[in-house]
Amino acid sequence: MESLVNDPVVRRLRALQEQWWFNPRYLSDPGSASDQLDIDQAAARLQRFAPYIAAEFPATAADGGLIESPLREIPAAQAALQRLAGLALPGRLLLKCDHALAVSGSVKARGGIHEVLKVAEQVATNAGLLTPDSDYRTLASPAARTLFARHSLVVGSTGNLGLSIGIMGAALGFRVVVHMSSDAREWKKSRLRALGVTVVEHPGDYSAAVAEGRAEALATARCHFVDDENSRDLFLGYAVAAQRLRPQLAAQGIEVSAERPLLVYLPCGVGGAPGGIAFGLKQQFGPHVHCFFAEPTQSPCMLLGMHTGLFQQIAVQDIGLDNRTCADGLACGRSSSFVGKLMQPLLSGIYTLSDDSLYRLLALLRDSEGVAMEPSAVAGLAGPLGLLAQGQRYLEDNGLVPYLANAAHLVWTTGGSMVPADELESYYQPGPHPPPGA
Ligand SMILES: *Cc1c(COP(=O)(O)O)cnc(C)c1O
Numbered sequence: 001m002e003s004l005v006n007d008p009v010v011r012r013l014r015a016l017q018e019q020w021w022f023n024p025r026y027l028s029d030p031g032s033a034s035d036q037l038d039i040d041q042a043a044a045r046l047q048r049f050a051p052y053i054a055a056e057f058p059a060t061a062a063d064g065g066l067i068e069s070p071l072r073e074i075p076a077a078q079a080a081l082q083r084l085a086g087l088a089l090p091g092r093l094l095l096k097c098d099h100a101l102a103v104s105g106s107v108k109a110r111g112g113i114h115e116v117l118k119v120a121e122q123v124a125t126n127a128g129l130l131t132p133d134s135d136y137r138t139l140a141s142p143a144a145r146t147l148f149a150r151h152s153l154v155v156g157s158t159g160n161l162g163l164s165i166g167i168m169g170a171a172l173g174f175r176v177v178v179h180m181s182s183d184a185r186e187w188k189k190s191r192l193r194a195l196g197v198t199v200v201e202h203p204g205d206y207s208a209a210v211a212e213g214r215a216e217a218l219a220t221a222r223c224h225f226v227d228d229e230n231s232r233d234l235f236l237g238y239a240v241a242a243q244r245l246r247p248q249l250a251a252q253g254i255e256v257s258a259e260r261p262l263l264v265y266l267p268c269g270v271g272g273a274p275g276g277i278a279f280g281l282k283q284q285f286g287p288h289v290h291c292f293f294a295e296p297t298q299s300p301c302m303l304l305g306m307h308t309g310l311f312q313q314i315a316v317q318d319i320g321l322d323n324r325t326c327a328d329g330l331a332c333g334r335s336s337s338f339v340g341k342l343m344q345p346l347l348s349g350i351y352t353l354s355d356d357s358l359y360r361l362l363a364l365l366r367d368s369e370g371v372a373m374e375p376s377a378v379a380g381l382a383g384p385l386g387l388l389a390q391g392q393r394y395l396e397d398n399g400l401v402p403y404l405a406n407a408a409h410l411v412w413t414t415g416g417s418m419v420p421a422d423e424l425e426s427y428y429q430p431g432p433h434p435p436p437g438a
Pocket of ligand 1: 106
């Protein structure tokens with residue numbers, strides 16, 4: 001720990017200064033990925049469940065029971081960002097709208113729901129209620145619900161993961177226990193309780209809630225623990241998003257190539273969601289996609305872990321940060337035990353941003369595009385101009401400079417559509433920041 005005190009990156013983290021970190025171990029051609037992580041299997045599972053999901057959650061029926069979000073261009077936000085920064089942003093700016101994902105209103109509707117469905121599939125298959133050829137709508141039958149009611153799901157969460165596990169678990173009939181960290185929002189707890197989910201509140205942060213959940217699950221029979229700090233099934237559920245992005249990009253006239261690079265900005269908490277998505281994107285687009293994570297200045301667990309090489313062995317509290325941020329979905333002090341290492345050759349970089357910046361971007365997006373979301377979800381919006389301002393060296397080293405006019409910048413939003421209106425309004429209040437010139 002001594003040597004960390006003089007490390008300039010760690011010094012800036014301790015001082016809560018916003019910064020860009022470019023990953024020195026990034027490889028544009030890292031070779032083939034781990035075959036233990038099979039995205040196709042997860043995608044096939046979601047496909048098998050689609051008829052069940054379409055029947056249980058009518059909002060997904062138009063997409064045939066797939067939980068998918070729109071991709072849209074945001075030229076008004078692009079203009080507002082340029083005015084705010086006094087800097088041109090060449091290329092196109094797009095929003096991947098996971099804040100509007102059906103069923104649970106956040107990116108956790110990908111990973112969290114995939115893991116619940118996998119458990120349901122195993123339990124029902126073991127009981128002889130399901131074969132791969134079954135019509136999965138049979139899982140809504142009384143026999144299946146009686147079976148699931150004998151099993152429980154336990155999870156520790158800052159809020160949105162609990163919401164996803166709770167909503168899908170309760171729909172199937174599982175008993176669900178959600179351990180919530182102190183920063184979890186009140187409405188998420190009441191929403192879960194209304195579904196019959198047991199909510200256990202903890203005075204500690206996210207890591208404490210996860211530890212409590214893990215301990216409870218170990219002591220309980222027929223219980224599955226959704227382990228946000230370790231789960232491959234969460235990760236793979238997130239990764240499916242990347243396969244579905246290619247046709248969405250094509251529909252916007254975007255074919256990714258060396259001359260038409262794709263730059264993606266992903267809000268990062270423990271790392272599972274952005275890690276899974278980035279992992280999937282690298283499989284789809286290889287060296288032509290460049291992935292950056294965004295973290296709050298108070299909770300830069302992935303930057304700290306990857307920069308020091310200590311990964312999950314170091315927490316932001318170890319360098320004196322308190323992990324308190326308005327971005328409650330990103331308030332993780334310690335990164336996932338496997339995502340940081342997996343990202344080592346794949347991730348281009350990480351930047352941090354303050355709560356003030358998050359509120360400013362939230363207001364900018366709402367004023368310019370009329371889109372409202374939670375503070376965590378806008379973290380990616382600082383990426384495109386930040387990269388142009390801070391990343392000259394990265395852009396040069398990766399041969400991107402001549403192609404910036406053809407670039408697509410994709411800001412991945414992650415949560416908000418289930419947030420109650422008055423709460424959304426309160427996020428907007430702290431920063432009435434009209435863009436200069438408006
Ligand atoms: C969970 C979450 C993230 C990040 O996901 P991790 O897997 O924790 O990195 C980002 N935004 C929101 C709104 C979230 O709920």
